[in-house]
Amino acid sequence: MADTEDIVTVFVSTIPGLEFICVAECDELFEVKSKKEGRGRVSFSVPIKSLPKLSKLKSVHHYWLQVYRSSDFFAADKPKDAILESLEKLIDNLKWRLAVYALNYFKKTEGKDSNDRVYTVTQAKENEDNTTDTSSQVLCKESISVVDHRKKKVEEDKESEQKPSKLSQMPDCVNFQEKPPALLDDDRNGCIKMETSSLDSESIFTSKNNISDPNKLITFLKKNAADIKFRVTCNRTGKHDFTSMEAARYIGSGVKGYFGWNVDLENYDIEILAFIDNNEITIAIKLSQESKHSRNVKYFGPTTLRATTSYCMLKLAGVKSGDIVCDPMCGTGSICLEGINSFPLAFHLGGELHAEGCQNARSNLDYLESTRKLGLPYDVLSWDACRLPLRNGILDVVICDLPFGKRIGYKGRNFALYPAVLSEIARVCRYKGKAVLLTQHKSAMNKALSSCSKTWKKQGTFFMNMGGLNAGIYVLKKIAH
């Protein structure tokens, strides 16, 4: 059995530009000193027994266990063939014992709920597939593929029930003290993917097994290699004689040689990541099963905000117990949803102009409530954010993902909308209350801010990468009575 006091290094991915929020969260939860490791990545070291707490992190998309690191791997002036050969051999030196120990735990405990998600669009005309939830109109391509995926999954589930895997006899290898909850996408923009080998982990790791010794588990994984699929992803910065694809291929070939697993880029069970930064190489195994960014939301809209971004905005607002927090343009309600989950002692109010957005927000919040024993502190109203049906100074915090980009609104309109919204939220927000506003339309925001500089003081602007767009989060404080 792996020693649960073994110290391991963990990488987590977060929103590029907001790493400091993730660092603070990791430090608080794990009582460690974590550090930013490049854009959108944070690392820290903890005893292996603390790993279950990873799924509690709210600003994190994915997490990996580091199994190898060398700061001067590419320092020696070696010919390309020799470098690639050393990448292939590297696999023998990885900490597989700890990796399988941790992987087994997360494969068993983290649920996959994406099959339940429903995508909706406002302009929907007809619903061709009635296998989805009737309260939403499922029209776009994405939604159809989700439906197909659900059907496929049901069929697969039926098949796997009929045909028990030989791996289902695998014994349990991990006894962590805590049981973490679920989930987590893929924010590795532009990284190179490479098939090398993948495991039918659904049946291997989630089966009732009782292997308590990681060495035995490795033997087991080698024995059942035909059922295991994997891929290698390489993320490279700096000048090298080889491409990211070549590096991934050679590392993958090493894994295939070591375990005998098969490569599958899409339906892999194990993902191995190689981060190459100039002379340094880090190899890590992905522990998270799904990205945490779409947690909470069941009914999606055209611009649903990631839960991780919502969390960071709530953190920047410094929400406290008893606060009345409002998102006056709430769309599908993602900020309210995250608020209820992460700040349950505050009251969360959402409002939206468009009927379908409002309905989606209600459905999401009602769905969340249906999963709880107690009622939740929220309400959703249909309103115009420029004329709020609220009395003066009632709100403590306003958090809003403003319309910008092509999907919602149009640029010219924002020059009139932003000042009107800033002025209205100033009326309903208390003195010294806060507003945290997200937009990519900086010129409209700056113009609006200069028009109300006597009411709102800008405390900071945090620029972040939002699906390839450079958006800004503006933190404002109300300075006038």
Ligand SMILES: C[S@@+](CC[C@H](N)C(=O)[O-])C[C@H]1O[C@@H](n2cnc3c(N)ncnc32)[C@H](O)[C@@H]1O
């Ligand atoms: C960027 S989206 C917000 C998305 C939301 N955060 C989510 O996760 O779904 C902006 C929202 O503002 C809404 N909106 C636009 N003008 C509005 C107004 N005057 N009053 C209230 N809502 C408005 C749009 O319908 C849209 O849903």
